[in-house]
Amino acid sequence: MADYNHAMIIILVMGLATLATRILPVLIFGQGKKVPDYIMYLGRVVPYTAMGLLIVYCLKDVSVLEAPHALPEILALAVVTGSYLWKRNTILSVVVGTVAYMVMVQLIFV
Amino acid sequence: MGNTAENRENVMERRHIKISGKDVIAALRTSLPIMVTFLILGAGYGILMQEHGYGPVWSLLSGIIIFSGTVQFVSVTMLRAGSVVMAAITALMVAARHIFFSISMIGRYRDEGKRKWYLYYALCDETYAMLSKDDGPAEVNVSAYRLLVTLFDQVSWVLGSFLGGLLGTVLEFDSTGIDFAMTALFTTVFIQQWIDSRCHIPAILGLTATLACRLLFARDLFLIPAMIIIIAVLSVMRGKIEETGGAKDGRL
Numbered sequence: 001m002a003d004y005n006h007a008m009i010i011i012l013v014m015g016l017a018t019l020a021t022r023i024l025p026v027l028i029f030g031q032g033k034k035v036p037d038y039i040m041y042l043g044r045v046v047p048y049t050a051m052g053l054l055i056v057y058c059l060k061d062v063s064v065l066e067a068p069h070a071l072p073e074i075l076a077l078a079v080v081t082g083s084y085l086w087k088r089n090t091i092l093s094v095v096v097g098t099v100a101y102m103v104m105v106q107l108i109f110v
Numbered sequence: 111m112g113n114t115a116e117n118r119e120n121v122m123e124r125r126h127i128k129i130s131g132k133d134v135i136a137a138l139r140t141s142l143p144i145m146v147t148f149l150i151l152g153a154g155y156g157i158l159m160q161e162h163g164y165g166p167v168w169s170l171l172s173g174i175i176i177f178s179g180t181v182q183f184v185s186v187t188m189l190r191a192g193s194v195v196m197a198a199i200t201a202l203m204v205a206a207r208h209i210f211f212s213i214s215m216i217g218r219y220r221d222e223g224k225r226k227w228y229l230y231y232a233l234c235d236e237t238y239a240m241l242s243k244d245d246g247p248a249e250v251n252v253s254a255y256r257l258l259v260t261l262f263d264q265v266s267w268v269l270g271s272f273l274g275g276l277l278g279t280v281l282e283f284d285s286t287g288i289d290f291a292m293t294a295l296f297t298t299v300f301i302q303q304w305i306d307s308r309c310h311i312p313a314i315l316g317l318t319a320t321l322a323c324r325l326l327f328a329r330d331l332f333l334i335p336a337m338i339i340i341i342a343v344l345s346v347m348r349g350k351i352e353e354t355g356g357a358k359d360g361r362l
Contacts, residue, residue: 007164007189008171010197014185015175017201021208022230030216039216041348042341045312046214047242049340051300052316053207054235056324057333058293073293080294081301090298094143097294102287 068109076101125223129254136250137258144236145266147291152270154285155182157278159271162186166275173268177232180204182271203330210337211238218242225257232264236292239299309355315343 029039064070080097087093156169164186176182181201188197212230215238219226233241237260246255304313323336344351 003190006191007168009194010185010189010192011168011172011175013194013198014181014188014201015172015177017198018176018178018181018205018208019231021202021205022212022233023227025209025212026216026219026226026230029213030220035217035220038345039213041352042344043214043217045344045351046210046340048303048307048312049316049319049344050211050214050242051239051296051303052313052318053210053320053333053336053340054239054296055293055300056317056320056336057207058289058296060324060329060332072287073290076290076294077297080297084298084301088302090295091143093298094147094291094294097297098147098288098291101290101294102285105287106284 072101072104072109075104127225127251127253127257129258130251133250133254133258136247137255137262140240140246140255141259141262141266143291143295144240144263147288147295148236148263148266149270149273150285150288151179152267152272153274153277154288155179155186156271156274156276158183158186160275160278162189164189164275166272169271169275170268173264173271176201177264177267178205178208178234179267203334207235207333207337208233210341211235211242214242218245219256222253222256225253229256229260232260234263234267236295237263239296243299243303307355309351311347311351311354312344315340319343 029036059070059073062070062073076097079100080093083096084090084093152169152173156166159169159172160166172182172185176185181204184200184204185197188200211233215230215233218241219229222229240259241256245252246259300313304310307313319339320333320336323332323339326332327335
């Protein structure tokens with residue numbers, strides 16, 4: 001039982017820490033009647049920087065130096081980019097790119 | 111006077127939203143790739159939890175209390191005997207990027223009343239990518255759309271992790287590589303933003319600053335310096351970015 005209590009405490013603590021990263025900025029910067037001009041500016045531009053950040057974050061464990069030298073990632077990203085520029089359909093590009101990637105890492109570059 | 115009455119009516123209207131079928135369909139269309147991936151990735155988490163001796167109810171609780179895939183995967187090894195202080199520090203470091211996301215949603219969510227607390231609590235990377243890029247299709251009620259996209263994404267993750275814990279390895283399916291779906295999703299948003307915007311400084315900045323920090327800093331820490339650099343450069347270059355992008359209307 002003590003074991004499960006500890007697990008519950010860990011989950012609660014990590015949940016609280018995660019919640020703090022999501023809520024505290026709002027409590028600090030978003031409580032006034034009028035949102036500061038600078039925060040509004042960040043709201044407009046940060047989404048444009050955030051996608052690059054998230055893409056790099058997703059690929060953080062990929063190594064260019066070790067085999068297969070990021071080839072599955074590069075090829076699958078090319079499939080995503082090419083299909084998206086062609087059809088402009090998010091679902092199509094995500095499905096085609098992911099299937100291509102899964103085939104490569106499961107069957108080709110093993 | 112007329113103006114104030116109108117404002118009050120507006121606020122009242124946003125306090126109680128009506129959700130129409132159109133809103134549900136639009137939100138489903140946006141969330142679909144995320145929902146499928148979350149069901150599968152969530153199942154992976156549920157299976158891992160099961161293997162560590164924590165059944166589906168634990169996955170369910172963790173999905174509701176923490177609701178961050180990265181934090182939850184890290185938490186698995188800490189459940190049995192991890193230090194509470196280390197757990198807090200680890201979660202803060204792994205989840206720090208949400209500070210960045212939440213700040214940039216303050217303007218958009220300010221009229222969401224009490225709903226905004228749910229929207230912030232459940233603002234994962236994928237939901238952020240979908241809701242920060244636009245206000246949804248023109249004909250939808252944006253408040254309903256935001257609520258539904260956020261909810262569909264979270265429910266898919268929590269349900270996937272519960273089912274993974276329940277069915278476990280009965281599901282003979284090699285899902286190696288499925289997480290690439292998230293990379294693909296962010297890439298499509300990146301391309302669309304590139305096409306739509308006149309000013310590419312933020313896009314290039316996000317990519318290069320994060321990449322540089324990944325090469326210079328430890329794998330678990332690089333996002334924090336990356337975000338600091340991004341905010342600093344955005345602040346210094348504000349005049350130029352707003353001038354070239356004409357960002358006053360909400361677009362770059």
